[in-house]
Amino acid sequence: MPTSKVRTGIAALAAMGCLWACREVHMAKREAKETFKTDKEWKETLTPEQYHILRGKGTENAFTGQYYAFKGTGTYLCAACGHPLFSSQKKYDSGTGWPSFWEPLRETAVARAPDHSLGRERTEVLCPVCGGHLGHVFEDGPPPSGLRYCINSAALRFAVQ
Ligand SMILES: [Zn+2]
Numbered sequence: 001m002p003t004s005k006v007r008t009g010i011a012a013l014a015a016m017g018c019l020w021a022c023r024e025v026h027m028a029k030r031e032a033k034e035t036f037k038t039d040k041e042w043k044e045t046l047t048p049e050q051y052h053i054l055r056g057k058g059t060e061n062a063f064t065g066q067y068y069a070f071k072g073t074g075t076y077l078c079a080a081c082g083h084p085l086f087s088s089q090k091k092y093d094s095g096t097g098w099p100s101f102w103e104p105l106r107e108t109a110v111a112r113a114p115d116h117s118l119g120r121e122r123t124e125v126l127c128p129v130c131g132g133h134l135g136h137v138f139e140d141g142p143p144p145s146g147l148r149y150c151i152n153s154a155a156l157r158f159a160v161q
Pocket residue numbers: 078079080081082083127128129130131132
């Protein structure tokens with residue numbers, strides 16, 4: 001077989017392998033968002049309060065959650081799926097009664113979406129992996145970001161670093 005034909009064959013195989021791999025990644029991502037768990041499964045695995053907040057976009061009462069005044073050093077994970085969301089290094093006391101962060105762990109650590117409920121324009125903060133509702137982000141935070149990620153304690157799980 002001429003070398004050029006062998007080369008073409010190898011290139012074609014490599015391309016197919018890449019396409020297959022990309023398809024797998026794409027499918028995995030789609031599944032994570034759409035069918036991470038059924039509503040019934042979420043009800044079974046989350047506490048009623050976690051379910052109300054994470055799946056029902058609820059808000060816990062101020063000064064009632066376990067993390068608003070918590071000062072441990074570590075990482076805050078999504079209570080539903082364990083995805084790392086925020087670092088204790090970027091947490092601050094906003095005085096609002098909810099855990100507040102001026103920046104997520106990474107820019108892509110959280111997802112954001114417009115929220116027009118309650119007759120106000122707000123930006124909802126979500127877990128990018130399971131789609132769980134975490135809280136909202138407001139533009140009255142401290143420097144350097146000027147942002148305040150106002151997050152429900154019940155949507156978080158703290159992990160020591
Ligand atoms: Zn999650």
